[in-house]
Amino acid sequence: MSTRHQHVEAPMSVKIPADVDQPDKILYxxxxxxxxxxxxxxxxxxxxxxxxxxxxxxxVLVAVLVPVAAAGIVLxxxxxxxxxxxxYTLAAFRHLRASKQRVTTxxxxxxxxxxxxMRGRLPEPLxxxxxxxxxxxxxxxxxxxxAVIVRAGTVAFGLRTAGEQAGLVAVxxxxxxxxxxxxxxxxxxxxxxxxxxADHITRHxxxxxxxxxxxxxxxxxxxxxxxGTEHDLLIRQVLIAITGHIPASATASVLPWRRRERRRVGxxxxxxxxxxxxxxxxxxxxxxxxPAEVLDANSTTAALTESLSPxxxxxxxxxxxxxxxxxxxxx
Numbered sequence: 409m410s411t412r413h414q415h416v417e418a419p420m421s422v423k424i425p426a427d428v429d430q431p432d433k434i435l436y437x438x439x440x441x442x443x444x445x446x447x448x449x450x451x452x453x454x455x456x457x458x459x460x461x462x463x464x465x466x467x468v469l470v471a472v473l474v475p476v477a478a479a480g481i482v483l484x485x486x487x488x489x490x491x492x493x494x495x496y497t498l499a500a501f502r503h504l505r506a507s508k509q510r511v512t513t514x515x516x517x518x519x520x521x522x523x524x525x526m527r528g529r530l531p532e533p534l535x536x537x538x539x540x541x542x543x544x545x546x547x548x549x550x551x552x553x554x555a556v557i558v559r560a561g562t563v564a565f566g567l568r569t570a571g572e573q574a575g576l577v578a579v580x581x582x583x584x585x586x587x588x589x590x591x592x593x594x595x596x597x598x599x600x601x602x603x604x605x606a607d608h609i610t611r612h613x614x615x616x617x618x619x620x621x622x623x624x625x626x627x628x629x630x631x632x633x634x635x636g637t638e639h640d641l642l643i644r645q646v647l648i649a650i651t652g653h654i655p656a657s658a659t660a661s662v663l664p665w666r667r668r669e670r671r672r673v674g675x676x677x678x679x680x681x682x683x684x685x686x687x688x689x690x691x692x693x694x695x696x697x698x699p700a701e702v703l704d705a706n707s708t709t710a711a712l713t714e715s716l717s718p719x720x721x722x723x724x725x726x727x728x729x730x731x732x733x734x735x736x737x738x739x
Contacts, residue, residue, distance in 0.1 A: 438484075441484075441492070441494070442484045442485070445480055445483055445484040445494070446480060446481070446484050448480070449476065449477060449479075449480025449481070449484075450480075452476060452480075453473050453476055453477055456469070456472065456473060456476075457469060457473065483497075506532070507529050507530065507531055507532040509529075509531035509532070510531060510532055510533065510534035511531045511532075511533060511534060512533075512534050513533050513534075514533065515533070516533065517530050517531055517532065517533065535550065536550065537549060537550055537551070538550065538712065541705050541708055541709055541712075542679060542705065543705055544679060544683060544704075544705070545557070545683075545702065545703050545704040545705050545707070545708050546652075546679040546682055546683060547708065548675060549651075552653075552654055553651055553652065553653050553654055553678065554651065554652045554653075554654070554675060554678040554679045554681075554682050555649050555650065555651045555652070555682060556649070556650050556651075556652070556679075556682040556683055556685070556686040556702060556703075557647055557648070557649055557650075557702075557703045557708050557711060558647070558648040558649075558650060558686050558689055558690060558700055558701065558702055558703065559645065559646070559647055559648075559700065559701055559703055559707070559711070560646040560647075560648055560693055560698055560699070560700040561646070561698050561699040561700065562644055562646065562698065563576065563696060563697055563698050576696055579692070579695050579696050580696060582692075583689070583692040583693070586688075586692075589650070589651050589652065589653070589685065590651050591648060591649065591650055591651070591689075592648070592649040593646065593647075593648050593649075594646070594647045594648075594649070595644065595645075595646050596644070596645045596646075596647065596715075597642045597643070597644055597645075598642065598643055598644075598645055598714070599640065599641065599642060599643075600641045600642065600643040601636060601641075602632045602633070602635065602636040602641065603633065603636060605632060606629040606630075606632040606633045606636075607629075609625050609626075609628060609629040609632070610625075610626060610629045612625075613625040613626050613629070647711060648686075648689060648700075650682055650685045650686045650689060651682060652678040652679060652680075652681040652682030652685065653678060654671070654674040654675060654677075654678045683702065686702045687702065690702060
């Protein structure tokens with residue numbers, strides 16, 4: 409009689425903090441900003457108590473100090489949408505002061521003449537974070553630097569065994585630890601239309617060698633059409649933005665007429681570094697079984713257009729990098 413020993417692997421659990429940029433705790437689990445807010449609130453309350461204590465009745469002091477202390481505590485500990493309340497208040501203040509209308513111009517918007525009465529506020533120039541899209545697909549950022557976008561697929565993590573999940577997490581962790589520049593991962597849920605796939609199957613169904621296969625293909629096309637009609641189908645897309653910084657020496661030229669050339673050389677070197685990092689990311693994701701590709705100029709432009717206006721057709725036809733732009737003078 410033999411005894412079979414079965415090895416059961418426990419499910420693996422990995423905790424990832426929601427805020428990877430969470431500040432360090434310096435005192436009793438409080439950050440430096442929280443300690444500063446609480447210390448300032450305590451100092452203000454103490455000053456009011458020592459200054460007006462001999463002159464004002466104690467109940468009046470309590471009525472004044474309790475709201476001040478409560479405001480300081482709420483400002484230090486409260487959070488809204490994952491953001492500290494002080495940062496949220498500052499962002500809300502900037503949003504209220506900023507103009508809600510933007511125009512595509514590179515210069516400040518001039519006010520109207522004195523004889524023209526204007527209601528509301530002047531629009532502000534639209535400052536996009538991307539300056540231009542290069543021929544190699546790299547993005548020249550408005551604040552300096554270069555970025556390359558990698559489109560990646562997904563992997564069915566929940567359907568893997570515990571050992572396979574551990575291997576995937578280990579490979580993904582090695583890729584994250586190998587990064588030496590900021591990387592942004594964006595997960596998008598986009599609507600998908602199955603009409604084209606259904607039409608493709610219907611069009612090629614008569615070419616099948618067996619009538620049963622043709623009937624099955626038509627039934628499958630009808631199923632796809634009904635599925636797209638009855639449900640709002642979504643597909644998940646992952647975009648990875650990999651950056652490359654322009655060297656500081658590119659803008660430190662003494663000769664002004666060589667500064668533009670030095671900047672161009674710096675952008676080219678930063679783009680080459682970003683493209684190399686993107687290729688390494690594709691290889692690392694391939695080890696996970698995740699399909700990935702580095703977007704070229706046309707695909708990058710399409711991804712940016714879709715991000716600015718998701719689910720809507722573009723207002724104008726943007727020329728691709730291969731199109732010839734001509735100018736015709738009438739008259």
